[in-house]
Amino acid sequence: MAYLIHLAIISSLYAILGISLNLVVGYAGLLSVTHAAFYGIGAYTTALLTLYAGWGFFTSLVCGMAIAGCAACGIAIISGRFKGDYYALVSFGFNIIVFSILLNWQTLTRGPLGIPGIPRPVVLGMPLVQNGHFLLLALALLGVVYMASEWIARSPFGRALKGIREDEEVLRVFGYHVATYKTIICSISAMCAAVAGSLFASYISYIDPSTFTLNESIFILSIIILGGLANMRGSIVGALIFVLLPELLRFVGFPPDIAAQTRQVVYGLILILLMMYRPQGIMGEYAL
């Protein structure tokens, strides 16, 4: 049972990450591969503030969101003029640069040694030491992110985003300030990713830069491609599948030393097959 609770928490984290990335990729049509950077910013902010400055979890959460949001603004302004695969490449670059900063700014982040001993959140005077209680917090935050994202998606703002996705030029002609829309949605997306980061840091209690690499961004992207672009429920389903499937496969009895490689092969083949036969994912309404 405890193992399932753990998996549920990890799934919620990835669901939050998936939903937030979906806002940018699925609704605005920007192929962003830098999500792990914002995830990392949220995690490190919470780690540093709760451990060294003694601030509360929720305060650090908000700070993490603010920093991630600002970083995303800056990045969106620079990458705003690029399209399609160039945008993806620039976002790769940003992920690597943020990763390098986390790794090399050692006086702040302690670099590769990481930050251990991050405390659990304290809710109403009670520290969430029990994983079951932490799960409730994670689900609550997931709920908030989900509802906020759905609301954005259904609002006029969301419709404008879809318009940008389909044909940016037309919207510009109609007077929409496309660059502003893109910047706003990137910031919101980054802020939600930071929420997941804060949860991650206080749950595992130890973070180091190696969690926030390009591979992680690609992983999150794959979750939403599988689950379906521009569909929030799809992102949750995608997150569940990507987290639970490898755990299930543990019991299938592959010899353990090639189990992980076999999983990678399966994962790669799934991506290829998806692209060939169902590029909009399981529940998506938009194909890349």
Add this chain to the structure above:
Amino acid sequence: MNIKHTRVLIVCVAVIACVFVYYAFVDQKQIDNDIRIGGAFGLSGNCAEWGEGEKMAAQMAVDEINASGGVLGKQVRMIIEDTQCENKTTVNAVMKLIHADNVVAIIGPTWGDAYQGASAVFNQTKTVGISPDTAMEALELENQPIDYIFSTYAPQRKEIDALQTHAARMGIKTVASVWDQDSYSTMMTRLFKDAAVNHGMQVVEEHEMPTGNQDFRTTIAKIKNKNPDAIFISFLAAHTKASFLKQAKDLGLQSRILSAADIQDESVLKSFGALMDGVIYTYPIATSGQKTFKEAYYAKYTTEPQGPSAVNAYDAVRILVAALASGAEGGEDLRNTLLRTRIKGAFIEDLGFNEKHQVGGGTFEVKTIRDGAFVSLQ
């Protein structure tokens, strides 16, 4: 949401429900006729080289123990999970072993940075974890609790002390330090730097490189320019060590090269042999146990022990089983018993844990690589 989506959603929910049900059954099943220990090794990812060797050595120990009658009349079963050398996946593996497989203790996980996420779990669930390659100094430096965590790897401070004593005797005064951005390498380098002054040495150059980097030519050129007496290298992955040593040789680097015990990796020696000549490092004094281990490993797997920590994994299993044999149950009881257990180890003759949960009994000798073999200098 249309009908098609609903169907897909129902299928997904059904699959997940099945997983839950399966686990519910697994939880009830308690196979009591085996003693179950967990093996959390890095089998894929950048620590795979260490993890693979550990897994094979640990399995060899388990097989030997079972062949000679098991423990308290029961067979030992090691359930192996892949930590994938990363923080989060290590926690997943360890969680599964503890909660779903109900193991009494865990051998592993591989490597320091993956370790620390899991160490919180060990302490929380009061499960003993014996890592074959972790430096306990990492936890000590952070003032982190080490309640249930043990390591059968070489205690770093002692190792560095022996190395620096020998270096001082060789007349080395200035050292350049090169390392990659792995937590182990970073820590070794820091320990080396801090202790250098006690031996009249000084670290004059520091070169930190990204993990996975294989092009050291410019860094080596810079070091050559300054010409320090020696270079202390600390890289975790074999490809980094090999690349550096090869390029150092190509570029005619004259300074002596110093390293830690992790350079004694049989399979790297086999691939890169002569390139490693001349590297000076320290290793626990050769015991008959080390030789027997090597021969047994070769007999079983027809290959040299892989990775620097295979023999440590072997010892980890054996000391764990010795503690279990004296009747200890899991958790706190096992931990206390473990602290009192001593066996004749392969890595170190007199193997036992000190109050820092490191293996205490052993002295280090200075070795080098000559003509494609690891030879002692003393």
Add this chain to the structure above:
Amino acid sequence: MDIVPQLVVNSVIAGSLYALITLGFNLIYGTTKFFNLAHGVFAACGAYTVFWLVKIANLPLNLFVACAIGVICAGFLGWMLDVLVFLPLRKRKASSMVLMVASLGAVTAIQAVLAILFTSQFQTLETGGAGSYAYDVLGAIITETQIIIIVSSVCVVAMLGYIARYTTFGKAVEAVRDDEEIARMVGINTNRIISKVFFIGSAIAGLAGILIGFDTGIEPIMGMNILLKGTIAAIIGGVGSLYGGFLGAFVLGFVENFGIWKISGEWKDAIAFIVLIIFLLVRPQGIIKR
């Protein structure tokens, strides 16, 4: 200051390796217009083929023959990937992002297969064990293998230039690069041309992998890092342009090595991307405009 000749040599060596990857990558991008993330894995494939022939199967082959087989195998695998995955997608009018994600799936799977077959252990292709012969050139040291690397990259770019200018095949590739629709209307079998381009590009990548194998060593994930650098070089130099990519590779090599000289080594990877972003902001079409 006597470190400068060595830095120059190091930059040229690094640049040549990047160039080999960039040339193949550019060739493929030019005709298909998507970032093939699987390009780097063919370097690993070529290298592992030679590894298998020389060290595992222990066939009594001349080293050159083994390398030639390795190069051809890499090319063949690239060709197969196009025929099995990219061609069907192109027929479905898939967007370049779909192709990129598909190539991502391909590289994940192929790398894992290599790891299963050969383990993740770092190996070297060299059989001598003592390293290759080194020469002293104006105060800088360079090994035999490294000279071969530099010479190879020059030969490859010369060969590609010749093909592009003087053969019908080359002109057909130009045509496809300019506009695939029109090329097809004119009667060129664009799909066949593209498949051949994949073969050549992947073969060049295979060559790069083999040379890296002799210079340092091989492991299943060796392609990814060098592909990233190769892509940056391609963009700096001018995506799709043959000589642009070649030039961009050397610019990158020089910036990296001279950069480490002045800034410390840990920022090496970030430097490459910062250069990329600066170029994208200031001169997105690259040094040599197509």
